[in-house]
Amino acid sequence: MPRLYGFDNQALTRVRAEEQQVVREAVGRLRAGQSQAAVAAWMTAEGHRGTMGGEWTSMTLGRLLDNPAIAGLDRDPVSGELRETGREALITPEEFRWLQQRPGRPGSARSAEDREPDYDYWLSGGLALCGNCGQQLTGGRTSARTPSYRCPATFEGRGGCGKIRITASLLEDHVAEHVLGELMRPGAQAALEQVQAALAAEAEQVRERIADMEKSRTELAEPYAAGQLSRSAYVAVDQQVTASTKKERARLRFLEQAVNVPLGGVEDLARWWEHAPSSSKRGLAVLLLKRVEVRSARARGVRDVDDRVTLTWHSPVAA
Incomplete structure (x- = not known):
């Protein structure tokens, strides 16, 4: 199986800096209004090739940009919702979400009807921790499809206790209330x-x-x-x-x-x-x-x- 463009290995633990820069430039061009076909043509004209040596097309570029791994994310196998993995990334999660929602985006292999709308867990990424074991809390939906933060039983080879879960809106509202209180203080x-x-x-x-x-x-x-x-x-x-x-x-x-x-x-x-x-x-x-x-x-x-x-x-x- 070929490696994912932008990464040195199958485990996605090492980024290729030169390929990461190409992806970032491609995303920047898309955000500036260029079409996906035009960006693919630019990549090929500049001498950039896929991991198997092929020229870039709108389809191959689309498959790369539709892969959440380029933003350090994956999809929950049940809900299909995006969640952070803690792995290396070529672009930011915010850029990836923009790519999925951008006007005129070519359809992906998986329609929006197949999955829950993505929830932006803004306390994830290392700020919210399990009070029992200190593991980072990750975002994910419950069996009732309610967005929640949870301590994963395993995370990147390290085990959390798996015992903590809290509804995302409850935690986020609680933190936001206190943050706003601090922001209104003098100084x-x-x-x-x-x-x-x-x-x-x-x-x-x-x-x-x-x-x-x-x-x-x-x-x-x-x-x-x-x-x-x-x-x-x-x-x-x-x-x-x-x-x-x-x-x-x-x-x-x-x-x-x-x-x-x-x-x-x-x-x-x-x-x-x-x-x-x-x-x-x-x-x-x-x-x-x-x-x-x-x-x-x-x-x-x-x-x-x-x-x-x-x-x-x-x-x-x-x-």
């Missing part, structure tokens, strides 16, 4: 700008660590190719570097959500929040909150979340 914007600067500095440090890891991976290949390093030793170190790089990239994606929030020029953050896109809400929540921990309900069916959700804030001003 909130100045405090947020300080946190944003600190997180931007951390993000740069993470990028440097990722670059060092990738450099070490390249340097490791030379003694292996020269027969100075056994295959077992090479594989063991490569797996360790891959795991560390993956963890750092996940942290970088989390930080970038906050770093990219457009605070400048916003006079009334509370009013801005009401109409902000989910990506901006997520980023602003990351600026304010270190984590949102969810514990088990007192009893089955209890909808009160005050006693089962703990918010940990970044700044004393927002505490």
Whole structure:
């Protein structure tokens, strides 16, 4: 089976930077109004080829852009709803959702009637955690098709407890209420700008660590190719570097959500929040909150979340 364009391996744990840039440029051209056929023609004219060496067509480009893996997502096998995987991504989840909803989009193999409308779980991606085991909560629908956050029993090879689930609207409304309360406090914007600067500095440090890891991976290949390093030793170190790089990239994606929030020029953050896109809400929540921990309900069916959700804030001003 050929690899997915933009990735180095079948596990989708390593991105090919040059192919990622091609996909990003293609998406940018689509968002600027070019047709899918025109973008495919541009890719071919520039000498870009698919993983099997073929030229790009509207159909082959459409299949790539219809694959949620390019945005670090997959579809729930029951509901067909998008959910985050924590894997590497070529584009953002928001860009992928735009691709699926864009005007004039060629029909995909799976019609919208076959699946539930996608729900944007804006507390996913590392902010909402299981209060029992510390695992990241992921979005997904219940058997009754209600959007919820849950602790997965397994996640990327690491097991969560699988015991926590909370209705998405209950948790999101609870967090939004407290976030809005903090945004209306005097000095909130100045405090947020300080946190944003600190997180931007951390993000740069993470990028440097990722670059060092990738450099070490390249340097490791030379003694292996020269027969100075056994295959077992090479594989063991490569797996360790891959795991560390993956963890750092996940942290970088989390930080970038906050770093990219457009605070400048916003006079009334509370009013801005009401109409902000989910990506901006997520980023602003990351600026304010270190984590949102969810514990088990007192009893089955209890909808009160005050006693089962703990918010940990970044700044004393927002505490």
